[in-house]
Amino acid sequence: MDERETTAVIDRTLAGDPLTTGYPAERELQELTLALSAERPAPDMVFVAELDERVREGFPRVRGNPFARVQGALAARSFGRPPMALMGGVASLLLALLLVVSLTSGSDDDPASTSIVGAGDNASGAREMARPGVDVGEPTPSRRFSRARMDDSISSPLAPVPPRRDGFAPGTRDRRIQRSASLTLAAPADELDSVAADITRITERHRGFVLSSSLTTGDEGATTGGDFELKIPAARLQPALADLAKLGQVRARTQSGEDVTAHFVTAGDRLEAARAERGNLLTRLEQATTDLEAESLRLQLDANAGEINRLHGRIRNLRISTDYATVGVVLEARNGDESAAPGDGLGGALDDALDSLGDSLELAIRILGVLIPLGALAAALAFAARALLRRRRESALS
Amino acid sequence: MDPRLDRSKGVNEAIAEPMPALTQAGKAETFEALYRRTLPRVYAYVAALLHDRATAEDVTALTYERAYRKRRGFSALRGTREAWIFGIARNAALDELRRRKRQAKLEVEPGDLAAPAIDDLADLTVKRETVRAALATLDARERELVALKFMAGLSNSEIARVIGVSESNVGTRLHRTVNKLREACDGRA
Numbered sequence: 093m094d095e096r097e098t099t100a101v102i103d104r105t106l107a108g109d110p111l112t113t114g115y116p117a118e119r120e121l122q123e124l125t126l127a128l129s130a131e132r133p134a135p136d137m138v139f140v141a142e143l144d145e146r147v148r149e150g151f152p153r154v155r156g157n158p159f160a161r162v163q164g165a166l167a168a169r170s171f172g173r174p175p176m177a178l179m180g181g182v183a184s185l186l187l188a189l190l191l192v193v194s195l196t197s198g199s200d201d202d203p204a205s206t207s208i209v210g211a212g213d214n215a216s217g218a219r220e221m222a223r224p225g226v227d228v229g230e231p232t233p234s235r236r237f238s239r240a241r242m243d244d245s246i247s248s249p250l251a252p253v254p255p256r257r258d259g260f261a262p263g264t265r266d267r268r269i270q271r272s273a274s275l276t277l278a279a280p281a282d283e284l285d286s287v288a289a290d291i292t293r294i295t296e297r298h299r300g301f302v303l304s305s306s307l308t309t310g311d312e313g314a315t316t317g318g319d320f321e322l323k324i325p326a327a328r329l330q331p332a333l334a335d336l337a338k339l340g341q342v343r344a345r346t347q348s349g350e351d352v353t354a355h356f357v358t359a360g361d362r363l364e365a366a367r368a369e370r371g372n373l374l375t376r377l378e379q380a381t382t383d384l385e386a387e388s389l390r391l392q393l394d395a396n397a398g399e400i401n402r403l404h405g406r407i408r409n410l411r412i413s414t415d416y417a418t419v420g421v422v423l424e425a426r427n428g429d430e431s432a433a434p435g436d437g438l439g440g441a442l443d444d445a446l447d448s449l450g451d452s453l454e455l456a457i458r459i460l461g462v463l464i465p466l467g468a469l470a471a472a473l474a475f476a477a478r479a480l481l482r483r484r485r486e487s488a489l490s
Numbered sequence: 491m492d493p494r495l496d497r498s499k500g501v502n503e504a505i506a507e508p509m510p511a512l513t514q515a516g517k518a519e520t521f522e523a524l525y526r527r528t529l530p531r532v533y534a535y536v537a538a539l540l541h542d543r544a545t546a547e548d549v550t551a552l553t554y555e556r557a558y559r560k561r562r563g564f565s566a567l568r569g570t571r572e573a574w575i576f577g578i579a580r581n582a583a584l585d586e587l588r589r590r591k592r593q594a595k596l597e598v599e600p601g602d603l604a605a606p607a608i609d610d611l612a613d614l615t616v617k618r619e620t621v622r623a624a625l626a627t628l629d630a631r632e633r634e635l636v637a638l639k640f641m642a643g644l645s646n647s648e649i650a651r652v653i654g655v656s657e658s659n660v661g662t663r664l665h666r667t668v669n670k671l672r673e674a675c676d677g678r679a
Contacts, residue, residue: 096661102639102640106640130618131641135547139547143551146551146554485588489587
């Protein structure tokens with residue numbers, strides 16, 4: 093008799109089928125089944141009556157004894173099994189949130205680089221530039237995604253240079269930075285003249301000056317564009333750029349800075365040395381005894397004076413170039429189909445929607461990238477804990 | 491109105507509330523009906539594991555209380571009601587066994603004498619002694635299997651759900667255990 097037959101005979105016998113007489117092995121198993129089922133302990137009638145009553149009452153909790161209620165609640169739980177899946181899920185969620193927060197705050201672009209070229213970011217660009225204390229070189233979260241779409245951006249270091257203790261000019265106050273910026277503005281063709289005038293007006297308002305300007309005209313005599321080279325005090329560069337950006341649609345924007353402190357300090361040192369040399373030559377000239385010696389010293393003094401003048405000029409140029417930032421502005425006429433700013437109208441709304449969708453997808457992917465492995469880990473832990481608990485329970489049978 | 495009566499009415503409604511899954515007949519079964527249908531078998535199984543009437547009664551009562559509290563969590567996808575209630579009983583009994591740090595011996599106390607097909611009293615006594623002696627040769631897991639099959643009357647698939655093995659494994663174990671019992675009985679005869 094195989095396993096299936098054994099099970100079938102037992103089940104039939106337990107179901108009340110009559111005993112067979114033909115097969116001794118089957119008959120023997122049937123009798124064994126009946127004998128074993130006859131060994132079934134029966135519950136005491138008093139116990140059954142009491143339990144019936146409790147079942148009818150719905151297992152009421154003990155009143156007036158908070159400890160008993162707690163015990164009852166614990167007893168009703170899944171047999172002391174710790175809610176590992178729940179705890180694992182909560183822990184995973186917390187970890188995921190922590191990681192997402194750290195990723196989003198730490199995944200910002202390199203703050204030392206600035207890319208400021210935008211395909212028509214008029215309003216938002218102007219707003220950001222106009223914000224006090226905001227360096228245009230520092231990317232803001234709201235701008236991060238749109239910046240990824242800028243394909244022709246130029247990056248340049250603009251972040252404040254940390255003070256060098258072993259360098260030429262320790263401390264930031266003495267640093268000399270040559271700053272330059274460029275803007276490409278687009279404005280309606282019929283407003284180009286007024287925009288050009290506004291550029292000059294804004295430059296003067298910020299105590300700068302127009303180094304050069306040129307306007308181009310088309311066949312019909314109307315202005316079609318222009319180029320401006322402005323000098324604006326370095327301290328007023330950001331507010332001036334913000335004001336300029338308000339004049340039209342910003343199509344491109346770059347900024348760069350070059351630290352020339354070393355050149356400045358070197359020129360100053362050399363000037364001091366030249367002056368000392370001049371004093372020395374003058375002393376020797378007073379003490380000269382022969383005409384030949386005096387003539388030689390005069391020639392050296394002439395060369396020394398030329399060197400001093402050259403160094404003076406160099407230092408003056410460096411000072412001017414660092415006190416004033418150079419701003420190049422290119423003015424372009426905007427086509428008719430570009431009359432609406434990108435943030436306006438249906439097209440702008442669609443762009444914004446796509447941007448938002450991209451941001452949401454990016455965030456969702458990051459969260460999933462954290463949640464999936466953590467969830468798998470939590471599930472594995474819950475499974476292992478359950479298996480361990482089962483083994484511990486079944487150890488009672490060993 | 492007496493608040494006790496009112497509370498009692500609410501409780502009765504609760505236990506009469508159908509459990510989530512349907513029976514084979516397609517009707518929702520109340521917890522009370524499940525209790526009445528399974529109590530003798532659950533008690534028999536627990537008593538067989540614990541070999542202590544008082545403790546078996548406590549564990550049986552605890553089993554039904556836990557089942558009552560968790561009745562809304564029952565899912566037919568994870569087995570029948572019998573498998574569910576016997577799973578609860580098994581966990582409670584094993585916890586009790588582990589707590590008391592003792593082995594349960596299936597030396598069954600006198601049970602139901604109204605067993606069928608045993609026609610001779612002397613023969614009955616001899617057979618019982620033989621069966622009990624044969625049961626004593628089994629290990630704890632085999633005795634649990636005997637209790638689930640012959641005293642609780644579960645199908646192999648239900649037993650598989652309760653003890654966490656496959657149905658075919660239950661069939662194999664049952665076949666092996668029955669053969670062992672038969673050999674033990676033959677040896678005594």
